[in-house]
Amino acid sequence: MELQSLRRQFPALMQQINGIAPIFLDGPGGSQVPQSVLSAMSAYLGYFNSNLGGAFFSSHKTVTLMDEARQAVADLFNAPSKTQIVFGANMTSLTFSFSRAISRDWQAGDEVIVTNADHYSNVSSWRQAAEDKGATVHAVRINEVDCTLDLDHYASLLNTNTKLVAVTYASNTTGSINNIKRIVELAHQVGALVYVDAVHYAPHELIDVQALDCDFLACSAYKFFGPHIGIVYGKREHLEGFTPYKVEPAKDVIPGRWETGTQSFEGLAGVIAAIDYIASLSDLPNTTSRRARLVDAFGKTKAHEMALSEYVLTRLADFPNIRVYGITDLNRLAERTPTFALTFEGIEPRKVSEFLGERHICVWDGNFYAQGLCEQLELMDKGGVVRIGCMHYNTIAELEKLFEVLAQLRAQ
Numbered sequence: 001m002e003l004q005s006l007r008r009q010f011p012a013l014m015q016q017i018n019g020i021a022p023i024f025l026d027g028p029g030g031s032q033v034p035q036s037v038l039s040a041m042s043a044y045l046g047y048f049n050s051n052l053g054g055a056f057f058s059s060h061k062t063v064t065l066m067d068e069a070r071q072a073v074a075d076l077f078n079a080p081s082k083t084q085i086v087f088g089a090n091m092t093s094l095t096f097s098f099s100r101a102i103s104r105d106w107q108a109g110d111e112v113i114v115t116n117a118d119h120y121s122n123v124s125s126w127r128q129a130a131e132d133k134g135a136t137v138h139a140v141r142i143n144e145v146d147c148t149l150d151l152d153h154y155a156s157l158l159n160t161n162t163k164l165v166a167v168t169y170a171s172n173t174t175g176s177i178n179n180i181k182r183i184v185e186l187a188h189q190v191g192a193l194v195y196v197d198a199v200h201y202a203p204h205e206l207i208d209v210q211a212l213d214c215d216f217l218a219c220s221a222y223k224f225f226g227p228h229i230g231i232v233y234g235k236r237e238h239l240e241g242f243t244p245y246k247v248e249p250a251k252d253v254i255p256g257r258w259e260t261g262t263q264s265f266e267g268l269a270g271v272i273a274a275i276d277y278i279a280s281l282s283d284l285p286n287t288t289s290r291r292a293r294l295v296d297a298f299g300k301t302k303a304h305e306m307a308l309s310e311y312v313l314t315r316l317a318d319f320p321n322i323r324v325y326g327i328t329d330l331n332r333l334a335e336r337t338p339t340f341a342l343t344f345e346g347i348e349p350r351k352v353s354e355f356l357g358e359r360h361i362c363v364w365d366g367n368f369y370a371q372g373l374c375e376q377l378e379l380m381d382k383g384g385v386v387r388i389g390c391m392h393y394n395t396i397a398e399l400e401k402l403f404e405v406l407a408q409l410r411a412q
Contacts, residue, residue, distance in 0.1 A: 174326030226274030
């Protein structure tokens with residue numbers, strides 16, 4: 001699909017603020033949403049708003065909708081079955097819930113591994129669960145040159161006492177992608193489970209849980225052009241084997257046994273539409289399977305995002321006052337998302353984001369809950385970093401404008 005045609009599907013990208021078209025480089029904090037997602041959510045709420053289990057048309061529609069949402073996510077993840085997809089309010093809430101159930105039988109002497117690359121939704125949940133059970137927590141260092149995980153350090157922490165490894169697929173701060181398949185292989189050699197945070201990875205690369213062989217994988221739909229819905233994939237034996245905390249009358253079958261309270265059904269309508277939107281970027285006919293179209297679509301968006309990354313890194317080389325954290329080698333663009341963590345010599349991150357924000361260029365600043373990373377890089381007490389995050393709907397022209405404004409900032 002031609003880029004301008006694609007962009008016209010996003011109302012936010014077509015608006016003007018005081019006569020200026022805003023530039024959204026805030027994707028890692030939440031993507032913009034296509035009209036098809038908005039329409040799907042509105043249509044459900046307008047005509048079919050109901051709960052599950054009723055003997056009438058709108059409840060029947062809701063049951064079907066939830067089933068279709070599970071299948072759409074199963075296609076996105078390449079999960080063996082839609083019954084292995086769990087929904088919730090957000091990734092953080094789901095992860096805290098899963099951490100409580102998975103840790104029920106932990107005890108003193110057990111060990112858990114987290115990483116300095118992770119958002120703390122995938123750290124604090126496990127730290128607190130371990131603390132409750134007297135288990136020990138180890139944190140894997142990052143390689144400060146490229147902000148990937150130090151796999152040698154990781155391997156040294158693994159042993160037969162390791163119960164679980166919690167790890168991010170890609171850093172939500174630096175964009176560095178980790179070798180999850182290798183991390184899973186090493187963990188399974190000692191009998192440990194692996195819980196993968198794919199929140200930042202999901203909008204940029206196609207997930208294949210069967211190829212990874214991970215035990216659990218979590219993400220959030222609002223990062224891949226959908227609404228605020230949390231999602232967890234789990235291997236069947238784990239979803240059936242662990243005992244979740246749930247209300248007593250609820251059925252004890254997967255995946256519903258893991259879903260507390262009434263779900264956001266309008267949100268699930270948006271999840272389906274978001275995944276179908278991504279699939280629509282493929283040139284393959286609609287008669288082709290959704291998974292095949294997703295494979296093709298992500299191939300196209302990845303190529304475009306790599307071009308955006310190349311442009312950003314090339315232009316940043318002209319700004320010696322800006323430091324980039326993460327992968328900067330143009331030969332390794334496939335190993336990162338188009339997300340860039342920057343510090344500016346002599347200028348606090350908040351001042352940079354305010355300068356850009358006044359000109360309707362949307363970027364983030366701070367630590368983004370990646371506390372371990374910012375602590376290791378000694379950035380926590382310095383305001384963190386400025387984060388510039390591109391999505392497949394961003395353009396080179398928008399990045400040219402960004403660097404024009406950064407040049408103005410430098411000239412001040």
